[in-house]
Amino acid sequence: MSIHTWFRTSRVRHGLAAGAVVLAAGGLVLARSAAGDQTPAGVVAEVSPGGAAVSPGGVNSASFSGPGAHGTFALSHSKVLRGGEQQVFASLVLKADPMAEQARQRAPLSIAIVLDTSGSMAGEKLDQAKRSAIQLLRDLRDDDEIAFVRYSSDSEVIQPLARAGRVRSDLIARVQALSPDGGTNIAPALSQGVLALAEAGKGRVRRVILASDGLDDTRAASEEVARGSAGRGITTSSMGIGLDFDEGYMGAVAQAGRGNFAFVKDASTLATFLQRELEETASTTIESATARIKLPAGVRFVRATGAEARPLASGAEVELALGSLFAGDERRVIVELAASLDSDAARAVEGQVSWSRVGGDAAQARIAGLSLTGSTSAAEVEAGRDLAVLADAMSVIASRRQIEAAEAYQQGDVGRAQALIDQNMLELKAVAAKAPKPAAASLQKQALSYESTKKEFMSTKPSSMAGKAAAKSAVASDISNLARRQ
Known part of the structure; x- marks a missing residue:
């Protein structure tokens, strides 16, 4: 029995099948x-x-x-x-x-930037990524700490953890000199970023920011690094650049690291993501x-x-x-x-x-x-x-199913993607009809967003630039829905 049956029948039957559960987007604001x-x-x-x-x-x-x-x-x-x-x-x-x-005097920060400098980042992507990272360096207070790791086939700590005021000028010059080359090997670089923050002083808020435009086969290792760092109080966020990165990989790293995940279609929006990361870290x-x-x-x-x-x-x-x-x-x-x-x-x-x-x-x-x-x-x-809790659970299940639909679409199975989205819209609307008003409004909004995604999937080829962007945007939105209400 699907969860929306709870809302449309006057009788409850034995043996509800266990379903997938994800963080809900809707529900009551406390x-x-x-x-x-x-x-x-x-x-x-x-x-x-x-x-x-x-x-x-x-x-x-x-x-x-x-x-x-x-x-x-x-x-x-x-x-x-x-x-x-x-x-x-x-x-x-x-x-x-x-x-x-x-009480707005914030704690000092310790941030590690782990930046992809592989050959696929050549041109505007790397140029803009460097400009965005440099702007973050300029926005840090002098007593904040910064570490910087660049990676491609190999990785290198170009700045061990140090006070921003002491190394800012030299580090900006080193970042400006970065050039693209080689492949992508994320896990060792992420480990170096986390290791750099192990030296942060007591009372500092610590965060690793991972950026990549590609993919490799180290997902499990990267997830484990992020999960372990979260257990030690280090948050890991990730951003995927362009249309060729693996959003499943990058999203999973952010979830394991209790951080944020974002898809940036082009490098010009990197600065916005980094600014949000700085603001969240500063107000932790x-x-x-x-x-x-x-x-x-x-x-x-x-x-x-x-x-x-x-x-x-x-x-x-x-x-x-x-x-x-x-x-x-x-x-x-x-x-x-x-x-x-x-x-x-x-x-x-x-x-x-x-x-x-x-x-x-x-x-x-x-x-x-x-x-x-x-x-x-x-x-x-x-x-x-409690109908609000059940409505939240439905929203959660829909988020997981929508991620599955995006993955099916990317693999060329448009029919399965459409069927999953149709199921989502049907069940969200059924639950919204019985849910409390705050939760119902959120579920209706969620259903409308899925209807828009369905239209994009049906009108574009999965292999096209528009199709890749639509799938990545869908996954990023629902991954965000797993961590905070949307």
Whole structure:
């Protein structure tokens, strides 16, 4: 049964098939928690079940807050049918508090640029990439730190990590002198960029920015580098330049590194991407955000999107790594669970969310007051649904399916791409018809964007420049949808 069936039938059947889950774009925008959340650093903040910042219905949700951040944790159901396995979704939202005017003095930055200088970058692409990188160097404060790695078939650290004010002039000259040559070998260069930031001083916000116009066979290695660096508080973002890079590769690196991914059709838009990276890094207030969710007997973890998930050895807990957040930033994680309950005894779902404040101490908030109960009444199960969480899950599933459609299109299977997009539009519209207004509006917008993509796919050949651009734009949009609401 597809998820939209929940919204169009008055009966709920046993045995929902487990589906793919990705971070949703739509849903309710949560209100700020009360101004009284001035909990001292390191103190655990209590949560209140069904607090003010809950989604419409709020049947099985809790709000939490702590120094510098607040959020919600909600389940799509409060009751599940007994005697079979049922799909349940959990939504975890963490938002960094906006930065107060009197506290806008940012932490110093440590940034590593990892730039493709392969032969395919020759001409305007490399020239513009160098100009954009130089502008970023000029925008850094003197006490910020910069490292620079250039790569082609091999890689070279042309600037070890150093204060920008001390090396700016010499580094600009070295960047200007870069010339294109050789092939593309991303993973070793990315490793050098991450290694350079290992020397950054305490209290600095660290980010690696990877740029490439090509592809190689080192995707798994690059993902592992980015994933490992995120675990140490280093964010990795990636941008693909032109029409020949592998967006699956570059997007996966950004997701593993808890950073941003962007497709820049030509190098003239590189400066915009780099400026955004600088602004986000400069306004980062929360680092190493993680959540640990404890699951009761009869409930098992299936998958999570929006965070790196690590089931713990006991199988009863899952750890979610969200990474860093800038002031006002909101991250959402959608978790898919499978529940098999054989009684009407309430099973508690609880956990904790932890983070570190840039320049401050660690903070932690508890999640409590949520539970799942078995029931023999389909009406009770239906009454205990949170339609906003289910709508978010549908948006997530559509994003994953749309990425699959773009991949099918690029491989020349236009018919499969069209069928996947048609399925997306059908289900998004069906769910929007029953979802709460904020979520419904977002789902309708998502369906309209897919309709536009379908027209592009149907009117252009996959091998054409327009076709390649359409596929890459589609993937970039939905990958972004996995990390933040769009």
